[in-house]
Amino acid sequence: MAEERRRSERVGLFGEIRGDVMVYEPAAVREIGLDGAQIETRFPLLVDSLHDFRLSLGDHSVVVKGRVAHGHVSDVDPDAVTYRAGIEFIDPPGRVLAVIAEFIEQVKAGRG
Numbered sequence: 001m002a003e004e005r006r007r008s009e010r011v012g013l014f015g016e017i018r019g020d021v022m023v024y025e026p027a028a029v030r031e032i033g034l035d036g037a038q039i040e041t042r043f044p045l046l047v048d049s050l051h052d053f054r055l056s057l058g059d060h061s062v063v064v065k066g067r068v069a070h071g072h073v074s075d076v077d078p079d080a081v082t083y084r085a086g087i088e089f090i091d092p093p094g095r096v097l098a099v100i101a102e103f104i105e106q107v108k109a110g111r112g
Contacts (some may be wrong), residue, residue, distance in 0.1 A: 024054060034100055036088045045071050045085045065090045084110035
């Protein structure tokens with residue numbers, strides 16, 4: 001008999017328990033602020049669902065938790081459907097807010 005290497009016991013289940021797999025998919029950020037963002041995806045996001053979003057902001061990359069506040073079909077063409085969603089950031093850490101604020105200032109400065 002092989003030695004058990006797990007740190008905690010697992011039990012077999014009768015029936016089924018639902019689970020979800022979290023997979024990073026590409027999203028285009030169309031607008032960003034300190035409290036949220038508007039994104040475009042090739043798949044719909046469920047309103048009120050929570051997700052981790054990885055954002056590449058200039059030289060920095062951050063991960064922020066967000067709640068889908070609203071969503072709709074943005075565009076339909078023969079090859080794909082595009083969805084837009086409003087994302088409300090949920091308690092972003094101070095360092096993440098600092099990176100977002102710096103990025104916003106860089107965008108504004110580049111327009112002036």
